[in-house]
Amino acid sequence: GQQLNQSPQSMFIQEGEDVSMNCTSSSIFNTWLWYKQDPGEGPVLLIALYKAGELTSNGRLTAQFGITRKDSFLNISASIPSDVGIYFCAGHPNSNYQLIWGAGTKLIIKP
Amino acid sequence: DTGVSQDPRHKITKRGQNVTFRCDPISEHNRLYWYRQTLGQGPEFLTYFQNEAQLEKSRLLSDRFSAERPKGSFSTLEIQRTEQGDSAMYLCASSFGQANYEQYFGPGTRLTVT
Secondary structure, eight states, X not given: OOOEEEEOSEEEEOTTOOEEEEEEESSOOSEEEEXXXXXXXXXXXXXXXXXXXXXXXXXXXXXXXXXXXXXXXXXXXXXXXXGOEEEEEEEESSTTSOOEEOOOEEEEEOO | OOSOEEEOSEEEEOTTOOEEEEEEOOTTOOEXXXXXXXXXXXXXXXXXXXXXXXXXXXXXXXXXXXXXXXXXXXEEEEEOSOOGGGOEEEEEEEEOSSSSXXXXXXXXXXEEEO
């Protein structure tokens, strides 16, 4: 079945650092979504991507829909403590499929 | 607040009991989804509605699970004869339109079966 590989699984960051994470699929996707989830809460939609090559920003967050349509990237610039949480990618090969989810990238602030 | 709401936020029940959760979607959203999430995993799709019609159910959804959306607005998810393996976060999401695009999630209901 469809699978999404999300990496890295976790990242230790220092405040002010830039962060990158990515998601790859075994087949072509039509949509990529990036969510952030805080402990005990539901995922919050950050960015939605619909076209290959599309680059979209939301504040300090920038996400790209890979040109091969098999991957997507999320970058966070100048990280701050509230960026801590779990970031999920999700997408589907067409609108008739349910969303397929990555396993998440956990962002942790270095003490 | 016009976001997705879920009730209760937490539920502790004994094995064998029935539980029911409620989800109120964003008011103009016609699609409503239920997911289950366990620690360290992404959400797993359970079922979804377009208006009042239940259009798809995951194979994960055993006969003990039932969901309704009687008037195409709020939805309920019932679990009968709960088992310890049902302990999880149950998430509801809603979206607008004819496709499964941007889904907006509620805060979830954390179920603990003892």
